[in-house]
Amino acid sequence: MLRWLLLGSIVGSSVGCMDDTAVDDPDTDDTELDEPDDTPPLPELGRRVTVQRGVDRAGQFSVHEARILDHDHGVKWTGVYIGGACNGGFGWTKAGVEAIHHATGWRFMPIWVGQQSPSICGAHSLTYTRGKLDGAAAAHRMHAFGWGAHKDIPIALDVEGGTYEFSPHRSTAYVHGWIHAVHAAGYRAYVYSSPFGIKHFHDAKLKLDGAWVASWHFNGFHAVRPSGLHEIGNRYTRHNRAWQYSGDFPVSGVGGVDANTSDLLLAPAPGGTNIATVAPRDVADDEDELEDAVDDGGVLDD
Numbered sequence: 001m002l003r004w005l006l007l008g009s010i011v012g013s014s015v016g017c018m019d020d021t022a023v024d025d026p027d028t029d030d031t032e033l034d035e036p037d038d039t040p041p042l043p044e045l046g047r048r049v050t051v052q053r054g055v056d057r058a059g060q061f062s063v064h065e066a067r068i069l070d071h072d073h074g075v076k077w078t079g080v081y082i083g084g085a086c087n088g089g090f091g092w093t094k095a096g097v098e099a100i101h102h103a104t105g106w107r108f109m110p111i112w113v114g115q116q117s118p119s120i121c122g123a124h125s126l127t128y129t130r131g132k133l134d135g136a137a138a139a140h141r142m143h144a145f146g147w148g149a150h151k152d153i154p155i156a157l158d159v160e161g162g163t164y165e166f167s168p169h170r171s172t173a174y175v176h177g178w179i180h181a182v183h184a185a186g187y188r189a190y191v192y193s194s195p196f197g198i199k200h201f202h203d204a205k206l207k208l209d210g211a212w213v214a215s216w217h218f219n220g221f222h223a224v225r226p227s228g229l230h231e232i233g234n235r236y237t238r239h240n241r242a243w244q245y246s247g248d249f250p251v252s253g254v255g256g257v258d259a260n261t262s263d264l265l266l267a268p269a270p271g272g273t274n275i276a277t278v279a280p281r282d283v284a285d286d287e288d289e290l291e292d293a294v295d296d297g298g299v300l301d302d
């Protein structure tokens with residue numbers, strides 16, 4: 001997603017010639033990693049989540065483009081840029097998302113692009129407090145798109161690989177604050193990042209409900225599953241992983257897209273709920289159910 005972020009930086013912020021050297025000074029950081037998260041857990045029961053193909057790009061798809069992706073390429077969901085200080089998305093509206101769902105039956109991955117490293121975006125306050133503020137703002141934007149709270153709907157925080165590399169410590173503080181606020185507002189908290197970032201956030205015991213890993217091994221749509229990504233080991237293997245495996249390739253009649261495969265809970269159409277169809281939150285199922293979750297479900301690529 002870096003190109004979308006750079007677009008947003010050029011349009012909406014002044015990056016300048018800042019040195020992108022990490023400075024992990026605890027005296028200038030308000031990290032609160034020991035603060036307890038006393039948010040009540042979201043519901044745990046419901047139907048299986050299935051492996052499905054998704055896409056994302058900066059600009060909202062037209063209904064015609066969505067139908068091409070659905071009919072010709074088996075796509076079943078798309079990312080939706082809802083906002084954030086470094087958001088490079090454009091054109092996404094509640095009405096547009098509703099029209100796409102009406103035409104295709106797709107589900108959605110709401111994306112919040114918050115603070116990044118100085119070389120990526122002019123907004124680079126990677127602190128716990130800023131994370132909490134941005135998490136609350138993301139929840140507010142979810143309401144504007146018709147995705148209500150306490151309906152087990154996810155929001156994905158975009159943390160670019162360059163942002164994690166700039167400062168793992170500060171990135172972790174920011175993500176931790178964002179998760180806390182998103183959970184408190186009644187949403188699932190996912191993070192999109194590089195394999196290194198995802199592994200670090202998991203091992204830091206942040207309470208992520210799912211991970212969306214950016215690791216481009218292919219060019220174009222391919223028959224892959226999230227379990228085929230080996231760079232994060234056995235982290236996020238319980239219906240809580242997505243993989244962006246190909247980036248910015250052309251699709252006839254549509255233009256450039258990124259390709260994804262997912263095995264996690266996605267957002268319904270605006271106004272919908274996942275309460276009756278919720279996935280387990282990092283709770284192991286028995287082996288048969290795990291197998292069925294993959295075999296029952298979505299389109300598995302060309």
